Amino acid sequence: MALGQAPLGFWPLSLVGLFIWARLFARGHGPKEVAKDSWLIGFGYFLVLLHWIVWPFLVEPERDGWMAPFALVLLPSGLALFWAITQGVAHRLAGHAPYLAWAIGLSLAELGRGHLFTGFPWGGFSHVLLETPASGLYAVFGAEGLSILMLFAVGLVAWVTQEKPMRLLVFATPLVFLALPYRPEEVVIPADAPTVRLVQPNAPQDEKWDPLLAEVFYQRLLTYSAAPGTPDLILWPETAIPYVLEFSDHILAEIGEKAVAPVGFGINRIEGERFYNAFAFIDAEGQVEHIYDKQHLVPFGEYVPFGEVFAQLGIYGLAASQGGGYSAGRTAEPFDLGAVGRAKVLICYEGIFPWEVVKGERPDVLILATNDAWFGTWAGPAQHMAQARIRAIETGLPMLRVANTGITALIGTNGEILADLPFGQQGMLDVKLPAPEPLTVFVKYKGWPAILLLAIVTFWIISPFGRIPIDRKPRRA
Template sequence: MGGFALLLVRTTGWRRAAMLGWMFGIGHFMLGNAWIATAFTYQANMPAVLGWFAVPLLALYLALFPALAAGAARALAGRVALPLAFAGCWTLSEWLRGWLFTGYPWNPFGIVLLGPFDGPGLAAIAPWMGTYALSGLAVLIGGLLAAALASRRWLPLALASVLLAAGMYLPAGAGASGKTPFTLVQPDIRQEQLDDPRYFEDAFRKTAELGAARVPGERRLLLWPESGVPDYLEDGYPQRYYSATTAFADPVLARRRIGLVIGPGTTLLTGAVDLEVADDHAVGAYNVVTALDADGAIVGSYAKAHLVPYGEYLPLRWLLEPLGATRLVPGALDFLPGPGPQTIDLGPLGKAGVQICYEIVFSGSVVDAAHRPDYIFNPSNDGWFGPSGPPQHLAQARLRAIEEGLPILRATTTGISAVIDARGVVRDHIGRLQAGRMDGMIPPAAPPTLFARAGNLLALAWAVLFLLSGLVVSRRRAR
């Protein structure tokens, strides 16, 4: 970013600046989204080579947002100090990227300020800014460095250095212990096995054995990943929709079996799938988390609201399907969106917020503010994401924990599973392509943060503040 900002400082004209921003964005988003190409190798409906075309095409679109930020900042530069103009415009463009056409906020630039697992770094200030404004701050630091190099003035360099140093040395402190016991399972079921009925029983047994209670009858929350159950758990669908070839052909018996497996005292949160049925025909599906007690009774559920375009549903299906396009997740039915963030009350095990997989990357959209949870459960199947996607996904989950002041528990099929406290510190994790479990107490929630109360209005307010500050600085220089 420092090099990009330096070029922007030396560029004249908003058109050249916008082109520079677009070129930067293409490189940035091609590298950051390279994992998408891997997802195409796990389906047979479309040639896998299309993945290597999908990545640059997506980058060409996403790069429009840095182009917009750079062009607008350069256009304002005569009246607003350029580093602050760039910070404000970048904040607005990232918010727009996370909202337009249902949004794609993957890899916000502010993630570069996130510290290692044992500390939040400069991202510790996200509760007072939000992720999009944190990105603006990262851009401001780069802009100050560029201004210092271009003008050979020491003040911008000193300010940038102080900000960076503050981030490096912000202490995380000792984390408090919680009171809710949990077991989190990562079964390491590979993507090529998840959708193959021949592996359903083995996958279920492996997951169940990993999560078995070590003390009979202990009260605990058991967490399985997305795709944790290989069939429908709700009864009442036409029988032809249940897998007759598996032990889950009868959903009532399947739930009882799960209840016996998890044992008394345990409540399970697991990924599953529900159907939308009309006139005795399935018209869509829901990617859900289902809560089951030891009797096999469903005590709560949540349906994913932010779906992955071309992954879980095919936009413009009526147009694209005749051309041979399909979605990456196998199946003829598109997934349908749920109503949005919800909190599941699990009694003595606390109030669970749920965000499934990709949903966790949407800043300001992960919590039911009217029913604030005690923690967020984020089940995911990151087997689609190759080696580069899971670390990015985990980093974005850490930003949500910091913003909202809530612990997040990530249970994934192949990694990286993690327990993240309300400061964004990773308390424990299981690496990629490993099977294992984590046991402990869920870290406590912090009091509602400023961001938890204001949401992305806070980030937009910071964008305005950046721009107004730049206006003041520019006028003082003019004197």
């Protein structure tokens, strides 16, 4: 199942894996056995999917390296518990419909995984459909809703082919549609579309804060921002500037003087005793016009739950200033960026949460500033990029994604990468901004149709009527 995710994208294997799991569930001999099997399946899935989780601990291996093996084991173990618990309960309540119960239990587990304990919807089942013609359904159901529909579809196929395997040939026919070449509709770019410059300095995480190298990366940003051209806006990545906003007046003045357009950039800032992971916009004079503070922080990365207790064990926030922690920002509506239009800013981790993107007023464009150098050089950045593309389809909005080491890109409203800078390369992109699509069904209803269907079927299966065996025989007199 994990091999269907980016960067490999072997989506047929994901469907086959889910099909086999549904059959195993139906043949399970009891809730405990099913829960154990589901935990093992989940552990294997998340171990393969999230193997890149060791990379953040290797940025400063002398301090954090000892935690890498624990993260590699504990994170998949904890996420697998969602599957184990709901599948055990689902098997207990399955009645005459085990395949339906399997789909319901796994759907509830994925909703729980995506929302509870701040949520972690990374590697959802429907993400494997991104490079198929079915990707347009994200705009209707969203990634979560499409995952629910996928599970019900797989459960249905497993049920109707249980006694007659040859029926698989009939139900495999729709897969031909998914296997067709992915040719999204062409994105509309108006003739008078604004131009945005995306700058990628390519600062490896283990060098980014080195006092001897930080100036090198800063000068790269300045050089590309001063290059010839007439962009309406220049964007730098997350924490692009190695200073604190409140003590950077001379830096801001220099940026305003040399850049050929207003600049948006990631930077840390202080308010009282609180630190924020922020994204600021300055004008040609270096004056701050807008500030966005990251709202959805990374647990154990930007803050540590029960931080004082974990500090005694030597565990600190990996990305937080001085190993302490950031504070979450307040809700911000889209910023008016003049010719670029109204923009909603997302910082790194926030791009994996659909509800972070759709809350508040609808903007004209999404800006995602990130630093994927934390995630390694292969699977982590590719999976993060895939989720950014899904957000663009869900909302029908173009996305300007600017990353420290890559992948920096302009993403169209159909999820297509219209221009990009590869991972591990410094450079800049001057891109024309596409027009937003009309309001999508997903943005209008926030994915509730699929959740409502799940609720109705769940109520039916746990009700007395739903648990009556369909093949029961009349009692003898």
